[in-house]
Amino acid sequence: MAAAAAAFHQSIGTPHSVGHVNNSGLLQELAKSSVRFISKGFEIDIGLSKRGCYISSKRNVSVIRASASQASVIDIVSSPSHTKANDSRKKSNEAALILIRHGESLWNEKNLFTGCVDVPLSKKGVEEAIEAGKRISNIPVDMIYTSALIRAQMTAMLAMTQHRRKKVPVIMHNESERARAWSQIFSEDTLKQTIPVVADWRLNERMYGELQGLNKQETADRYGKEQVHEWRRSYDIPPPNGESLEMCAQRAVAYFKDQIEPQLLAGKNVMIAAHGNSLRSIIMYLDKLTSQEVISLELSTGIPMLYISKEGKFIRRGSPAGPAEAGVYAYTKNLALYRQKLDEMVH
Numbered sequence: 001m002a003a004a005a006a007a008f009h010q011s012i013g014t015p016h017s018v019g020h021v022n023n024s025g026l027l028q029e030l031a032k033s034s035v036r037f038i039s040k041g042f043e044i045d046i047g048l049s050k051r052g053c054y055i056s057s058k059r060n061v062s063v064i065r066a067s068a069s070q071a072s073v074i075d076i077v078s079s080p081s082h083t084k085a086n087d088s089r090k091k092s093n094e095a096a097l098i099l100i101r102h103g104e105s106l107w108n109e110k111n112l113f114t115g116c117v118d119v120p121l122s123k124k125g126v127e128e129a130i131e132a133g134k135r136i137s138n139i140p141v142d143m144i145y146t147s148a149l150i151r152a153q154m155t156a157m158l159a160m161t162q163h164r165r166k167k168v169p170v171i172m173h174n175e176s177e178r179a180r181a182w183s184q185i186f187s188e189d190t191l192k193q194t195i196p197v198v199a200d201w202r203l204n205e206r207m208y209g210e211l212q213g214l215n216k217q218e219t220a221d222r223y224g225k226e227q228v229h230e231w232r233r234s235y236d237i238p239p240p241n242g243e244s245l246e247m248c249a250q251r252a253v254a255y256f257k258d259q260i261e262p263q264l265l266a267g268k269n270v271m272i273a274a275h276g277n278s279l280r281s282i283i284m285y286l287d288k289l290t291s292q293e294v295i296s297l298e299l300s301t302g303i304p305m306l307y308i309s310k311e312g313k314f315i316r317r318g319s320p321a322g323p324a325e326a327g328v329y330a331y332t333k334n335l336a337l338y339r340q341k342l343d344e345m346v347h
């Protein structure tokens with residue numbers, strides 16, 4: 001059990017001491033196995049003190065990321081038994097990357113500039129998110145990243161209700177020591193059935209400044225179509241007191257490189273649920289688009305896009321059309337094997 005807790009925190013790269021928590025039967029159990037784990041500069045102590053059970057860890061973030069679990073596509077479906085397929089995958093460290101722009105929000109529906117205003121999905125957006133989930137229901141997901149905004153989080157959660165593997169997405173709370181300690185899981189079996197969800201503001205929609213809440217059509221009538229198009233689609237011209245796409249890309253791509261890419265390189269399959277402009281920024285990086293090319297890139301709400309990450313390269317695989325589509329599973333041997341395992345589980 002202790003190993004599972006350690007592995008989970010290791011796999012999501014959560015930091016440092018998680019502090020003291022109160023005794024309980026489970027924690028007493030945990031304390032019996034009081035032990036120190038040391039792995040490649042990563043050290044975890046689990047034990048019992050006067051104040052209760054504790055788990056503390058010291059580590060170097062980059063070391064943890066480098067040593068993050070190498071669970072293969074096949075491991076995710078079945079027990080950690082070794083198969084030829086997962087061995088070959090470990091060597092290649094191939095991973096799936098799914099990008100989803102959130103479903104329609106209540107302000108998309110009203111044609112209002114939204115930016116960082118935290119608006120939920122519309123009914124249509126809920127349906128789009130469920131539909132997106134069906135399209136990716138046979139693709140492995142080990143980690144989910146979303147923005148800090150509810151429309152992206154709703155999309156990720158609704159999409160995962162459709163996944164055939166039926167793992168439970170759980171939002172990580174690392175905002176304080178207490179939040180981290182109070183949201184720990186102490187069952188190895190439950191951990192295996194869990195997908196960590198990391199929410200971060202750096203994946204937010206670009207901040208639209210003084211346009212937030214204004215109607216897009218009325219703004220075009222007032223300031224002229226060209227001016228509004230420039231605010232909406234130029235690369236480096238920000239709307240009044242807001243972020244340009246370039247400014248949004250600086251924080252979104254930095255987050256991708258720093259937090260998400262190491263997970264992919266370690267073989268983790270990742271889904272990102274985010275926004276039109278934070279995803280355009282990330283796609284610009286993945287597809288090596290120029291600032292001229294990215295301005296004509298438009299993303300539909302609720303349509304998942306699949307990339308394969310292999311040896312530090314990103315291969316765009318388009319959008320899976322549906323769970324029954326054969327093509328997408330032929331993109332890589334591992335995706336085909338993952339799907340085969342899911343089929344075997346059901347029958």
Ligand SMILES: O=C(O)[C@@H](CO)OP(=O)(O)O
Pocket residue numbers: 108112113114115116205208232276277
């Ligand atoms: O209003 C917004 O936040 C965005 C996305 O909906 O609009 P735009 O299409 O101008 O990028």
